[in-house]
Amino acid sequence: MTTNLAEEWSPRARFTAIMAHQEADRVPLDLAGTALTSADPQVVAGLRQLLGLPASQKSGFDEPLMAALDVDFRHIGDLIGTASRLVPGRTDRQVDIWGVERAWTGQYWDIVHSPLRGATLDDLASYPWPDPTATIDQARLEQFRCEARRLWEETDYVVVAEHPVFGVFELACWMCGFDDILARLVSDRPFVHALSKKLLTLQKAYIKPYYQAVGPYIHLTTSGDDFGMQTGTFMSPRAFRELIKPYFAERIAYTREFTSAYYWHHTCGSVHTLIPDLIDIGVNILNPIQPGAHKMEPERLKADYGDRLVFHGGFDTQGVLPFGTPAQIEAEVQRVMAAMKPGGGYIFSAAHNIQSDVPCENVLTMLRAARRLGAYGPAA
Amino acid sequence: MTQYLEQIYNAVLEGNAADARAGVKAALAAGIPAEALLKDGLIAAMAEVGRLFEENEYFVPEMLVAARAMQSGLVLLKPHLAAGGVVSAGKAVVGTVKGDLHDIGKNLVAMMLEGAGFEVIDLGTDVTPDKFVRAVIEHKPQLIGMSALLTTTMPSMSSTIKALQEAGVRDHVKVMIGGAPVTDGFAKQIGADGYSPDASSAVRLAKALAAG
Numbered sequence: 001m002t003t004n005l006a007e008e009w010s011p012r013a014r015f016t017a018i019m020a021h022q023e024a025d026r027v028p029l030d031l032a033g034t035a036l037t038s039a040d041p042q043v044v045a046g047l048r049q050l051l052g053l054p055a056s057q058k059s060g061f062d063e064p065l066m067a068a069l070d071v072d073f074r075h076i077g078d079l080i081g082t083a084s085r086l087v088p089g090r091t092d093r094q095v096d097i098w099g100v101e102r103a104w105t106g107q108y109w110d111i112v113h114s115p116l117r118g119a120t121l122d123d124l125a126s127y128p129w130p131d132p133t134a135t136i137d138q139a140r141l142e143q144f145r146c147e148a149r150r151l152w153e154e155t156d157y158v159v160v161a162e163h164p165v166f167g168v169f170e171l172a173c174w175m176c177g178f179d180d181i182l183a184r185l186v187s188d189r190p191f192v193h194a195l196s197k198k199l200l201t202l203q204k205a206y207i208k209p210y211y212q213a214v215g216p217y218i219h220l221t222t223s224g225d226d227f228g229m230q231t232g233t234f235m236s237p238r239a240f241r242e243l244i245k246p247y248f249a250e251r252i253a254y255t256r257e258f259t260s261a262y263y264w265h266h267t268c269g270s271v272h273t274l275i276p277d278l279i280d281i282g283v284n285i286l287n288p289i290q291p292g293a294h295k296m297e298p299e300r301l302k303a304d305y306g307d308r309l310v311f312h313g314g315f316d317t318q319g320v321l322p323f324g325t326p327a328q329i330e331a332e333v334q335r336v337m338a339a340m341k342p343g344g345g346y347i348f349s350a351a352h353n354i355q356s357d358v359p360c361e362n363v364l365t366m367l368r369a370a371r372r373l374g375a376y377g378p379a380a
Numbered sequence: 381m382t383q384y385l386e387q388i389y390n391a392v393l394e395g396n397a398a399d400a401r402a403g404v405k406a407a408l409a410a411g412i413p414a415e416a417l418l419k420d421g422l423i424a425a426m427a428e429v430g431r432l433f434e435e436n437e438y439f440v441p442e443m444l445v446a447a448r449a450m451q452s453g454l455v456l457l458k459p460h461l462a463a464g465g466v467v468s469a470g471k472a473v474v475g476t477v478k479g480d481l482h483d484i485g486k487n488l489v490a491m492m493l494e495g496a497g498f499e500v501i502d503l504g505t506d507v508t509p510d511k512f513v514r515a516v517i518e519h520k521p522q523l524i525g526m527s528a529l530l531t532t533t534m535p536s537m538s539s540t541i542k543a544l545q546e547a548g549v550r551d552h553v554k555v556m557i558g559g560a561p562v563t564d565g566f567a568k569q570i571g572a573d574g575y576s577p578d579a580s581s582a583v584r585l586a587k588a589l590a591a592g
Contacts, residue, residue, distance in 0.1 A: 103481075105506070107532060110481040178484045183448065185441040186395060229440075230560040231578050236439045318561040322531050357532045 010156040011072035015219065018344035019262060019284070019310055027341050027374030028158070029367065030312065030349035032061040033073025034222050035162050036266045036287065037313070039354035039363065040107075046360025069367055072347075075160040076147045076218075080210055082135040084109075097130040098166075100174045107356065114177040116195070124194055132205035141213045148217035161218040161261065164210035165203045167225025168196050168247045185239045196247045204254050215259030220285065223251070228269025231294050237273050249281035256282070264312065268352070270294035275305050288313035288351040291336070298339035302346075312347040314340055315366060321350055322358045326365045333369040341374060348374055384412055385421045388453060392425035395445025400453040414460035418497065422450050422457070426495030430580030440488065443579070447491035454494070468499040470590035473515045474525040475503035477536035482529035485559060488579035489525055496583045498523075498590075509536065509543035516549050522590045525582065526572075528559040537562075538570040554589040558582060 009017075009025040017024040032038045039047075044060035051068045066074065084102070087093035092104040093112070101113035116123065144161075151159045166174075172181045172195055184192050211221075225248065227233055227240060235243075252263055264285040265278065272295035278286065289311050290296055298314045315321065320332045340346035348370045354363060384407035391399035400422075407417050429446045432438035438446075472493050476486045483505050490500045501519050503511060512524060524544075528534045537557050544550040554573040557566075567575035573589055576582040 105481055106479055107530070112481070179444055179487060182441045182484075183444040187441075187445050232436055232439065234440050236441075239439070239441065318531060319563070355530070355532055 011158050012156050012219070014072060015158045015347075018346060021307065021310075021343055021345045023341075023344050023376040026371065026376060027337065028072040028347045029070055029370055029374070030073050030347055031069055031071050031354075031363075031367065032066065032075070033071055033158070033160055033349075034075055034264070034266075034287075035078075036222070036224055036353060037349045040356040040358075042356045043354050043358055043360050043363060047363060050360055050364055070371055072158055073160050074151050074155070074157040075162055076151065077144045077162040077164065077210070077214055078140075079162070079166070080136050080141065080164045080206055081130055081132065082137075097135060098171060098175055099128065111174055114175055114180070116175040117177045117180050119176065119191075121191060121194055124191075124198060129198065129202060132202060136206065136209060141209060144210075145213040145217070148214040152217035158219045159217060160264075161211075161214045161221040161259075163221065163223045165206040167223055168199045168203065168251065169227065169244050170225050171199050172196065182234060185235050185243055189243060192243045196243065200247045200250060203251055207251070207255055208258065211255060211258030215261070218259060218261045220262040220264050221255065221259060222264045222266065222287075224266040226266075226268045227274055228267055228271040228290075228293060230269060230290075230292070232270045233274060234269075237277070240274055241277060245277055245281060252282040262310075268293075270296055272296060272300070272304070275301075275309065279305070279308050283309070285310040285312050285347070287311075288349070290318075290351045291316045292318050298336050302339050302342075306340075306343065306345055310345045310347065311340055313349050313351045314346075315348070315350045315370075317351050317354065317358070321354065321362055321366060324362065326362075329362055329365045330369045330373075333366060333373050337370070337373045341376070384410060385417070385424075388417060388421035389425045389428075392422060392446050392449045392453065393428060395442060395449050397445075397449040397452040400449040401456060404453040404456045408456070408460060414457050414464050415466045418454075418457055418461060418466065422453055423495060423497050426450055426492065427583075429495070430492060430583060433580045434578070440484070443488060443491075447488070447495060450495050451491070469497035469587065470523060471499045471501070471519060471521040472523040472525055472586060473501045473503060473512065473519055473521045474527070475507035475512065475515075476505040476527045476529075477533050477540065478506055478508045479536060480528050480530055480533035481505045482527070482559075485529070485579070486525070486527035489527070489558065489582045492579045492583050493525075493586055496587065498586065509540040512540045513543050513547045513549065516544065516553050517547070521553060523586055524553050524555045525586070526555065526557045528557075528562060531561045534559070534561060534566065537566075537572065541571050554592070556582065556585055556589060 014024040014028050030037050053064055056062050081097040084094040084096040095101045099115035102109035103112045262284040263282055265283045266287040268290055270293040286309055314336045320328055388403035391403050433443050474486055474490050476483050490502050494500050526537050556574045557572045558576050564575045574585045576585045
C-alpha cells in the first residue's frame with residue numbers, strides 16, 4: 001500500500017510517540033506483530049493472493065506480506081519450553097510439558113485432559129513438573145537473540161518479543177480444569193496459592209534466560225492470560241487481587257530485571273474492573289479490547305483509562321470482521337479510530353487472531369481503512 | 381419449618397455443600413415436605429444466586445460452589461420428590477455444538493436449570509445435529525439448549541434446527557441458544573426460539589419457553 005501522507009514517520013518514531021500519549025503521523029498498525037494478533041493460514045493465503053504475492057511455504061506472514069500491509073511490528077521468539085509431543089499412536093492428540101492433553105478438533109488443539117483436576121497439596125508436591133534447565137533449547141534461544149538483534153540494528157520496525165511461558169491463571173485453568181480452579185478460588189484458596197507459587201517459580205526459570213538473550217534488542221514484550229468472559233470477569237476483583245495479581249505482578253517485575261521493553265498484556269473479555277490493577281502492576285499496553293464484551297467499548301475505555309494505558313486492538317472479530325460488508329467494516333474502523341486515536345495511546349489491530357471464517361477481502365478492507373483513517377493532522 | 385429452610389437456603393448461597401446436605405437431612409427427619417425443601421430452600425437460593433450474578437456481586441466461582449451445594453442437597457431430596465409425585469419444571473436437553481469443546485458456559489446453564497427445578501440431560505460437547513435429534517426423540521424434552529463459543533461453530537446451531545425440522549420434531553421442542561459470539565439477531569436468523577446472554581437469564585427464558 002502506498003502512502004499519501006505528507007511526512008511518513010518511521011514505525012519506531014510512530015510507536016514512541018503514541019506510547020508517550022502523543023499523536024504521530026498515523027496510528028500504528030498491527031497484524032501478526034504478536035502471536036495473538038495473527039490470522040488463520042487460509043486467511044493469510046487469501047491475502048497473499050489478493051496482493052499478488054506468491055504462495056508461501058511457511059506460515060505466510062513473511063516480510064513481503066508484512067511490508068505490503070504496512071505493519072509496524074515484527075516479532076521474534078516463542079514459548080521456550082519443549083514443544084508438545086504426540087500421544088503414542090495418535091496424530092490427533094498431544095501432551096504439553098505441563099501434562100495437559102489436547103485433541104485436534106479441526107481448528108484448534110482443545111483440552112481434553114487436565115492432570116491436576118481434583119489434586120491435593122500432596123499431589124502438587126509429587127507432580128512431575130517440567131524441568132526448565134533440561135528443556136530449554138539453547139540453539140533456539142541464540143536464534144531468537146540473533147533475529148532480535150538484526151531487527152533492532154538493521155530495521156526501523158518495532159521489535160516484539162513473544163512471551164516465553166504461559167500465564168499463571170491460564171496454566172492453573174488448563175492443568176486443573178476451568179471449573180475446578182474457579183471453584184477453588186472461593187473454596188480452596190491455600191491450594192490456589194500453592195499452585196500459583198509453584199508456577200511462578202517455573203515461569204521465572206523460563207523468563208531469565210529468554211530475556212537475558214533478547215532483552216536488549218526489543219521494544220515491547222507480551223504475556224497472555226484471560227481474566228474476563230463476554231459479560232464480566234471470571235472471578236471477583238477481590239479474588240483477582242488476592243490470588244492472581246501478586247503472582248502476575250512478580251512476573252512483570254522479574255521480566256523488568258532483564259529488559260526495559262514495554263509490557264503488553266492480552267486478556268480476552270470484559271476486564272474493565274481490573275484495569276486499575278493491571279496498570280498498578282506495570283502493564284503498559286492492553287490487548288485485545290474485545291469491543292462486544294461488557295464495558296469494553298473503545299469509547300468507555302479511552303475515557304476511563306486513556307491517559308494511563310495504551311490500547312492495542314479494538315476491532316470487533318465476533319461480528320463485523322467475519323460477517324460485515326465493506327461499508328460496515330469502514331464504518332467500524334471510523335468508530336474505533338474516532339474513539340481511540342485522539343492523543344495517541346492506541347495501536348490498531350483486530351481484537352484477536354483472525355479465524356478461518358473471515359473473508360480475506362474483509363481483512364484487507366479493514367487494514368486499508370485503518371491506514372487511511374488512522375492519520376493525524378492535515379493528512380487525515 | 382422456617383429455620384430448616386433458612387439453613388438450606390444459606391448453605392446453598394454460601395456454597396457450603398456439607399451444610400446443605402446436613403440441612404436437607406435434618407429437615408426431612410423433622411417431616412418437612414420434600415417439595416417445600418426443593419422450592420423454598422434449594423430453588424429459592426439458586427434464584428438469589430442468579431440475581432447476585434446478574435448484579436455482578438457473584439461471579440462464576442461463587443455460582444459454581446453454590447450450584448454444587450444445591451446439587452449435593454438435591455441428591456438427598458430426589459428419592460423423596462419421586463415418592464411424593466413431585467414433577468419437575470420441565471425437561472431440558474443441553475449441549476455444546478459440533479466442533480466445539482468449550483463447556484463451562486453450558487455447564488453453568490445446566491446447573492442453573494437444575495437449580496430452578498428442571499430435569500437436565502447434558503449431552504456434553506461436540507454434539508452433532510443428529511445426536512440432538514435422537515435426544516429429542518428419546519427424552520421428549522420441552523427445551524433444547526445449545527452453546528457455542530466460536531463464530532466458526534455457530535453454524536452448527538442452524539444445522540441442528542434444520543435436522544430437527546427434517547426429522548419432523550422441530551415443533552415438539554423449543555430451542556434456546558447462547559455463547560459468547562451468539563446474539564439475539566442470530567437466534568432470530570436461524571429460527572431459534574430464544575437467546576440468553578448468561579446462565580442466570582437462561583433460567584428465565586427456559587421457564588417462559590416451557591410455559592409457552
